[in-house]
Amino acid sequence: MTGTPQVVVLGGTGLMAQAAAARLITAIVDAQAARGSASVVLTGGRNGNALLRALAASPARDAVDWTRLDLWWGDERFLPEGDPDRNYVQARAELLDQVPLDPARVHPMPYSGGPWGDDVDAAAAAYAAELAAAAGPAGPASPASHSPVPAFDVLLLGVGPDTHVASLFPEHPGVRETELTVVGVHGAPKPPPLRTSMTLPAIRAAREVWLLAAGEDKAGAVARALSGADGLQAPAAGARGRSRTLWLLDRAAASDLPAALRPPV
Ligand SMILES: O=C1O[C@H](COP(=O)(O)O)[C@@H](O)[C@H](O)[C@H]1O
Numbered sequence: 001m002t003g004t005p006q007v008v009v010l011g012g013t014g015l016m017a018q019a020a021a022a023r024l025i026t027a028i029v030d031a032q033a034a035r036g037s038a039s040v041v042l043t044g045g046r047n048g049n050a051l052l053r054a055l056a057a058s059p060a061r062d063a064v065d066w067t068r069l070d071l072w073w074g075d076e077r078f079l080p081e082g083d084p085d086r087n088y089v090q091a092r093a094e095l096l097d098q099v100p101l102d103p104a105r106v107h108p109m110p111y112s113g114g115p116w117g118d119d120v121d122a123a124a125a126a127y128a129a130e131l132a133a134a135a136g137p138a139g140p141a142s143p144a145s146h147s148p149v150p151a152f153d154v155l156l157l158g159v160g161p162d163t164h165v166a167s168l169f170p171e172h173p174g175v176r177e178t179e180l181t182v183v184g185v186h187g188a189p190k191p192p193p194l195r196t197s198m199t200l201p202a203i204r205a206a207r208e209v210w211l212l213a214a215g216e217d218k219a220g221a222v223a224r225a226l227s228g229a230d231g232l233q234a235p236a237a238g239a240r241g242r243s244r245t246l247w248l249l250d251r252a253a254a255s256d257l258p259a260a261l262r263p264p265v
C-alpha cells in the first residue's frame with residue numbers, strides 16, 4: 001500500500017466530478033492498453049453519481065472500449081431489485097444504460113427479495129464468491145485474507161460526513177473485518193439499515209483507490225481522515241490503494257484541511 005495519499009482540490013463540485021471523470025476515462029483507456037481490459041469498482045452517493053453523470057456527458061467517453069470493462073460495486077443498499085435508492089439502479093440511470101457494456105462483465109451486488117431473500121449475510125457471501133471466482137487462482141489475495149478479489153484498476157469511494165466509505169461506518173463491525181472481502185451490514189446509521197459492503201482488506205487490494213468528497217458537509221470528515229485518524233474511527237483513513245491513494249476534493253470539502261495538507265487550488 002502507498003504511504004501518502006495524494007490530494008487534488010478543484011474549484012467546485014461540478015469541476016471535481018468532471019476532473020474525476022476525465023481521470024477515470026484515462027485510467028480505463030490505459031488499463032485496456034496495458035492489460036486488454038479494465039476493472040473498476042463503483043461507489044454510490046452524491047459524488048459517485050456526479051462522476052458518472054460527468055462521464056456520460058464527456059465526449060471523451062468514446063475513447064473507452066466499454067465491452068472490455070468489468071464493473072463491480074463497493075457497497076449496496078439491500079433493497080428490492082428496482083428500488084430507486086439502490087446504487088446500481090442510480091448508476092444505470094446516470095451512465096450504464098447509455099454505454100455498450102458487456103452485461104456479463106457488470107456485477108451489481110445482490111438485492112433483497114431475490115435469491116437471498118432478506119438474508120443480507122448470505123447475499124454478501126454470494127458476492128464474495130463472485131469476486132473470488134473472477135479473481136481466479138492467480139488473483140491477488142487481500143493482505144489479511146485468503147479470499148481473493150480481482151485486481152481492480154480503480155476503486156471509487158464516496159466519503160460520508162461521518163467518514164464512512166462504501167458501507168463501512170465508524171466503529172461498526174464491518175470496519176473491523178480482517179478475513180471476509182464482503183460483509184452484510186446490519187443497523188447502518190444511514191438508511192437503509194441493511195447493506196452489503198466490501199471490507200477494508202478488499203478495498204486495499206485495488207491498484208488505485210480514489211476518494212471523492214465535495215461540499216461543506218464533508219469538510220470535517222476529510223480533515224479527520226487525512227490528519228492521522230485510525231481506520232476504525234474514520235473508515236476513510238483506512239482506505240488505501242496498492243500503488244496510489246488519491247483524494248479528489250472540491251474547495252468546500254478541503255476547507256478544514258490543515259494548511260500543510262492543502263495543495264494550492
Ligand atoms: O450511502 C452511501 O453513502 C456514501 C456517501 O454518499 P454521499 O451522498 O454522502 O456522497 C456512498 O459512497 C455509498 O456508496 C452509499 O451507499
